[in-house]
Amino acid sequence: MAPATATIDAFTAIAEPRRRDLIGVLAEADGERDVTWIVGELGWPQPQVSKHLGVLRRVGLVSVERRGRQRMYSLNAERLRPVYEWVKAYERFWDDHLQRVKRRAERLEQSRQAAVDRNESACKEREDDR
Template structure:
């Protein structure tokens, strides 16, 4: 029907580059919205919206500090992603080996040789 909501999980939330940048900035510590917006060259409403998404999936937390609201990183939600992707670790190493055979097959295929005839 449409793409899954950006707030449906961390995978969707971090699919947006600006949200990733926000998370990276927050590694440096808590920060108010305007600060983030300025540093990332986006408008304040934009920042607020992105932060809302990040908050809904639990990747950031807010803390009221007087007039300001300090957003802080809560990276625990990234762990499942790291683990899921990590499940492919041996494959992106293996890929080079596997591609070796692959490449050779392709070389042969390119020769257009029907049944035999190949060298090299």
């Protein structure tokens, strides 16, 4: 069978390095830019730029507006949010601050558990007393 995705979501859209470049220049531009400007900025063949812009448009990462014979593209970076949220869930694996927090939480949990254990053995002793 074939790849089931068909470039439908942001994850597949940003998998392509050139599309990340494209997003990058649009973010720097911080506004609308026409295709010719992007072509000049990146130095790629115009059809390639149009095609990658098409993919980004299909997943909602950019929007277009006709202006005369030009098409003004602008970034919809909010569409990157699902990617951000997904990967953020793994932040704790490298973020030192979070690791310290986690370790402290674990220590707390340990002492809590120890307290519970002490309590349990106390109960057990009382049980034994009966």
